[in-house]
Amino acid sequence: MEVLEWIKNFFDENFAVSLMQIGISVAIFLGSIIFSSVITKIIYKFVSIFTKKTKNKVDDYILDEFKKPIRTLIIAIGLYIALISLPFKDITETIITKLFRVSIIIIITWGLYNVVGTYEWIYDKLGAKLNLKSQKILKPFISRIIRVIIVSICIAIIAEEFGYSISAFIAGLGIGGIAIAMAAKDSLANIFGGISILIDKPFDIGDWVVFSNIEGVIEDINFRSTKIRTFEKALITIPNSKVSENAITNFSKRGIRRVRFYLGLTYSTSSYKVERVVDNIKYMLLQHPDVDSEMILTNFEIFNDSSLDILIQYFAKAVDYNEYLNIKQDINLKIMDILEQEKVEVAFPSTSLYFEDNLNLNEFKKES
Numbered sequence: 001m002e003v004l005e006w007i008k009n010f011f012d013e014n015f016a017v018s019l020m021q022i023g024i025s026v027a028i029f030l031g032s033i034i035f036s037s038v039i040t041k042i043i044y045k046f047v048s049i050f051t052k053k054t055k056n057k058v059d060d061y062i063l064d065e066f067k068k069p070i071r072t073l074i075i076a077i078g079l080y081i082a083l084i085s086l087p088f089k090d091i092t093e094t095i096i097t098k099l100f101r102v103s104i105i106i107i108i109t110w111g112l113y114n115v116v117g118t119y120e121w122i123y124d125k126l127g128a129k130l131n132l133k134s135q136k137i138l139k140p141f142i143s144r145i146i147r148v149i150i151v152s153i154c155i156a157i158i159a160e161e162f163g164y165s166i167s168a169f170i171a172g173l174g175i176g177g178i179a180i181a182m183a184a185k186d187s188l189a190n191i192f193g194g195i196s197i198l199i200d201k202p203f204d205i206g207d208w209v210v211f212s213n214i215e216g217v218i219e220d221i222n223f224r225s226t227k228i229r230t231f232e233k234a235l236i237t238i239p240n241s242k243v244s245e246n247a248i249t250n251f252s253k254r255g256i257r258r259v260r261f262y263l264g265l266t267y268s269t270s271s272y273k274v275e276r277v278v279d280n281i282k283y284m285l286l287q288h289p290d291v292d293s294e295m296i297l298t299n300f301e302i303f304n305d306s307s308l309d310i311l312i313q314y315f316a317k318a319v320d321y322n323e324y325l326n327i328k329q330d331i332n333l334k335i336m337d338i339l340e341q342e343k344v345e346v347a348f349p350s351t352s353l354y355f356e357d358n359l360n361l362n363e364f365k366k367e368s
Contacts, residue, residue: 032078
């Protein structure tokens with residue numbers, strides 16, 4: 001009984017609820033749900049007639065992103081018509097109308113929020129025409145900024161719809177606003193840190209970097225932090241304020257990678273053979289397509305404790321780490337081929353003992 005009394009408060013005083021009117025309202029709402037897909041397809045086909053005539057594909061992408069919001073809008077319209085067809089009180093109808101307008105605002109915001117994804121396509125097109133370098137890091141960052149603006153405008157419009165003055169609220173913040181800003185200073189520092197990263201462009205998404213003993217690949221950047229995926233597959237999140245304040249080594253920007261090591265030959269190797277090995281390795285590196293020919297060092301450098309050490313230094317033309325390892329492997333195998341051809345052995349740490357008198361092993365065995 002209490003539920004019925006509560007329901008009656010929404011309806012006109014002279015109204016007696018009839019099953020037919022309720023049935024019609026329910027049928028309208030269910031019909032909007034059932035036929036929403038069909039109506040959406042009709043609208044889509046009709047609008048696509050005009051969008052296909054344009055030279056660019058931006059309007060086609062926008063139309064695709066608005067498919068689901070349009071279907072939801074049709075259902076919302078059906079629900080609104082179903083409710084309005086019932087004899088509610090004037091104040092109830094006002095509330096329903098206001099909620100319907102709010103739903104339209106939210107649905108439009110939803111569509112615009114999805115459309116921001118087409119920004120990346122627009123950026124690529126403009127970058128190609130204006131000969132600008134496409135930055136992977138720029139696209140998601142600006143997309144997030146645009147989406148925050150869209151959602152903020154939506155909230156402001158809804159607040160105005162319910163009678164709240166956003167301008168008066170902002171103007172009335174006063175000291176409270178300063179206190180909030182002080183409390184959020186770390187967040188603001190991270191946001192400005194992200195903006196400085198965006199402007200300086202020290203790295204891009206997918207770059208291999210080293211930051212404060214953290215080595216890995218840049219996976220993402222947002223308003224608050226930068227995410228680095230280490231080679232052990234761990235995900236490390238660093239505040240943007242820290243990233244912008246510290247030195248960053250970007251290995252992906254150098255274009256070439258240095259390889260430097262010593263090749264130790266046995267002391268039984270003749271000087272002629274050492275010279276042959278040095279010359280052959282240098283020639284091989286000069287002919288290798290993935291090695292910078294201007295920065296090659298191959299020299300017999302050190303008489304080590306148990307080896308004759310040849311310095312080998314070259315720069316591999318590789319940015320990707322896997323490609324870099326493949327080049328190193330190929331060159332190492334070629335060096336092994338040279339050593340086999342020259343019949344030269346690689347030295348290993350060893351110690352030789354020399355005795356002034358020859359040992360008589362037979363006497364040693366008898367005594368033992």
